[in-house]
Amino acid sequence: MPRIAIAGFQHETNTFSPLPTHLEHFEQADSWPGLTTGDDILSVFADINIPIGGFMKATKDWDLVPIIWASAEPGAPVSSSAFDTIAEKIVSGIANANSLDGVFLDLHGAMVTEDFEDGEGELLRRIRNVVGKDLPILVSLDFHANITPQLFELASAIVIFREYPHLDMAQTGARAADLLDMLIDRGKPFAKAFRQVPYLIPLSSQATQAAPIRFIYETIPTLINGSVCSADAACGFPPADIRDCGPSVLAYGTDQSATDAVADALLNRFLEIETQFEDNLVSATNAARMASSHKGSAPLVLADVQDNPGAGGSSDTTGLLRALVSAGCTKTAIGVFYDEAVALLATQTGVGTQINASLGGRHGDDRDPPYEAVFLVEAVSNGRFKCTGAMYRDCDVDLGPMTCLRIVDVNSDIRVIVSSKRFQCLDLAIFRHMGIEPTEQSVLGVKSTIHFMDDFHPIAEKIVLVEAKGSHPCRLGSVAYKSLRDDVRIVPA
Ligand SMILES: [Zn+2]
Structure with a gap:
């Protein structure tokens, strides 16, 4: 043996x-x-x-x-x-x-x-x-x-x-x-x-x-x-x-x-x-325009590919969220924002309260500003739940205090899931354990690059990869590499 x-x-x-x-x-x-x-x-x-x-x-x-x-x-x-x-x-x-x-x-x-x-x-x-x-x-x-x-x-x-x-x-x-x-x-x-x-x-x-x-x-x-x-x-x-x-x-x-x-x-x-290889990225403005006019029976899934915490992103950039609010999107949910302070505040004030908060935008030199708004606390949790998708099936995750916040805004209807630890939004259980049924949304925003596809593709009418700010670059032509081997080509740029 x-x-x-x-x-x-x-x-x-x-x-x-x-x-x-x-x-x-x-x-x-x-x-x-x-x-x-x-x-x-x-x-x-x-x-x-x-x-x-x-x-x-x-x-x-x-x-x-x-x-x-x-x-x-x-x-x-x-x-x-x-x-x-x-x-x-x-x-x-x-x-x-x-x-x-x-x-x-x-x-x-x-x-x-x-x-x-x-x-x-x-x-x-x-x-x-x-x-x-x-x-x-x-x-x-x-x-x-x-x-x-x-x-x-x-x-x-x-x-x-x-x-x-x-x-x-x-x-x-x-x-x-x-x-x-x-x-x-x-x-x-x-x-x-x-x-x-x-x-x-x-x-x-x-x-x-x-x-x-x-x-x-x-x-x-x-x-x-x-x-x-x-x-x-x-x-x-x-x-x-x-x-x-x-x-x-x-x-x-x-x-x-x-x-x-x-x-x-x-x-x-x-x-x-x-x-x-083809250029498969869509700007946040164009993606939000598609989202606001989406009339399908299944969700349009927008992947915030450059803010994927599973690739080192801070999971708190606000570019896509801001574009969705500006476009007046409704029946929209986006996850997962990493913001321990906001998650803690919401769990302390409790479900049904309203909070003034600056969400995200906390990390990096070239960061988006935080998204400042009044939010309604719709749900809170201790961040412990079981994944259900094939990739993380039966994994018990622990994301610390979590909350689901609804942006108080007469022109849009958008909810945001916030956690105290970073986790790529790749599993439908993330939304469900915070009280959001993903199949009933018109638009889902996910801070993920590709992993979300296995669990979200079966419920999506269409998937769009969105180019917004983040520290996981997907447009490699704009990266100032210094240390690569001399013969390495940065394509497709
Ligand atoms: Zn990998």
Whole structure:
């Protein structure tokens, strides 16, 4: 029975984000569980859609040594002390687990720290220092990983989510288990190949259900056969001004030339689709105009793609809200604003009261002003509820004090959901637990880029990706990158 140490350390770093990332952000529960150690990992992650959960389920007969799992909401580079603290727990946990046959790490792949552009590569370097170069280390990464040559070299093998929205996180953990099993049986390293794609793709153009990215992920399964046992592609996380930002592909097998050929084929697929990306963003003014004239029987869903907290946005920009009010939109609900002060005020004054408040606009140098208005407090909660969509199904989230506010305005009818912790608006339960039935709205605003699509697409008449202010840039041509590799093209601009 293989004896395998398991750990997780997840952060998607947006180097343009105004939100800091400290140890407390890894410790607290939010959309995912808080920092978890030891045997608690076996129960906390058993049934949720997360790589370590899928890995554990696939290896229930193995002797697992759970060490630590921690994740923080995407934001600015991880503080040195947070990184060192969690990395040290992982490294010492592995060092103290005797007679290991392997290690499984549930990582994101786009972690930048105050000291290291490649947080995961640095973690692997420290682990290799104590286990040596031969112990199998299997790593699962997010679809949005910015993979460095260092990480590729130090990991025995890497598997990556193949869906955006990420419905296959647990499934990816299970693939990691299969690959680790093969590696242990083989008793020697795989042949492996890694290629970096020479252009960036904004998250707003990365949905795997849509062309042209769909063609990449349709190709992958057709390439895995014979002497090639695994291949994957990461689409990269562009709001990271680092050398190795961008998409990449990798493959593992038993024959080097066949493995190289698969990596080359996947790289070529990326090059073939490069000219097929379209400008799919609509200005907030035009989106609000569409919203005010929307007469359909199902909601028009407007995604505030550049203020997505799941990509490091502050989730409190007011551009889309302001446009919807100006256009006189009715039967409209928008979520989720991150504003702890307003959420607290509303929960203290209570349902049925009116409050004067300055909503949002609290973070970043180039921020929208707060939205100042009188609001009617329609609902309050402790922010604890269960998600119901496929991506976060059965996850117990904890967003702190929350409220649903109705803007007191004779010319519009707009409600806003406000939370005390950031959470991407990707699940219908967010609206329902605050008393808003999303299917009965004419217009829904969501601070999300792509993840909302899985739960919201079935109830939407139409989806529009809206370009308003936010610290998650999707118009990459206007980003002042300084650190990219010389050969990286910032397209589609
Ligand atoms: Zn992702």
